[in-house]
Amino acid sequence: MKFKVSAELAYNVKAPSTLILNINALRTDRQNIIEESLVLDPHINSEELPPIHGENRFVRLDIQQPGPIAVSYHALVDNYYEVRNHSNMPEIPVAQFHPSVLTYLNPSRYCQSDKLYRLASNTFGHIHTPFEQVFAITDWIHKNVEYLSGFTNSETSAYDTVTQQAGVCRDFAHLGIALCRALTIPARYFTGYAYQLYPPDFHACFEAYLGGDWVLFDATRLTPLNGLVKIANGRDAADAAIASIFGDVEFKSIKVSSEYAGETPFEPIYYTRHVSDGVTYF
The missing domain is CATH 3.10.620.30 (C8orf32 fold)
Structure with a gap:
């Protein structure tokens, strides 16, 4: 099941600062990233931090010059979902x-x-x-x-x-x-x-x-x-914030998109109860 996702973020930096972003799609056994790009305007020194537990893909930006910054992330992601009947599954000690x-x-x-x-x-x-x-x-x-x-x-x-x-x-x-x-x-x-x-x-x-x-x-x-x-x-939102700011940085705007890119019609899955x-x- 393929999706095209994107995020556009804008900031105004007033002094040398560090910005840690958490907007990259995660690579897992059930989520494959076919293609992706992260564009920073203007160009800024950045690095993807190695995950400690494999649960995020933090990108750290070292910002030295004040001024506006635009962040643009785009990815094509292939997901695998499995529907199981968990209703009678026993508790694991x-x-x-x-x-x-x-x-x-x-x-x-x-x-x-x-x-x-x-x-x-x-x-x-x-x-x-x-x-x-x-x-x-x-x-x-x-x-x-x-x-x-x-x-x-x-x-x-x-x-x-x-x-x-x-x-x-x-x-x-x-x-x-x-x-x-x-x-x-x-x-x-x-x-x-x-x-x-x-x-x-x-x-x-x-x-x-x-x-x-x-x-x-x-x-x-x-x-x-x-x-x-x-x-x-x-553990909660503190571990998975979209952006962590260290310094004098003003958030300006955000635009997020997710589009279905599969070959067959999308069939939504919700948990429902029937007798x-x-x-x-x-």
Whole structure:
């Protein structure tokens, strides 16, 4: 499944500074980058930093001269999605988790799972399988949290979202992650390009570790699950920021695009629930 993605960012640099960008599509076993380009105007010394855990592709810009800077990223990406029935998948004991998964069980800056344990246990603890628990979490968030653009800010946490009952995609993701971790289900932040998202922008959702694999969930339901191109994973948004600024740099504008480039018609995938012959399928 192929997508053409792009990002156009503009900044005004007022003094020598460093800018770390996180807009390059990630290379994974299920995501192949066919072609890509990153153009900086004017030319600036830049380097792609080696990933520590293979979960991002940070590009560091060493900016010495003040003035306007334009960043243009374009890529053609081929994604592979697999649909599985996780409804009866047994829970994997923590003792069998790979060490790289364990960090996604802990509370983090925006995902205070320790503060939401009682809510998670009382609301979802009675559900028998991990997948059904995560599905119920996303369903609960979608019904109880209003998607409200501009309502929150960079300091808003999962605990804040529970009390304010409103937020944007990153807030939906943080709350889903925190509730999963409170139930001892590893969960991590996902940021990427999103097909059919309106208005076009970078999108945030989350992945839960189920049956030995990372499974994608999106409580906003604003874009098809198979319409996402991964940029990065992290414990929360602090690990996967689109841009980190060190110095006197003013953000000016952003334009994001994701277009389907496949040969066959696009068929969107969402998690849905239906009942057949008395059995519930996901």
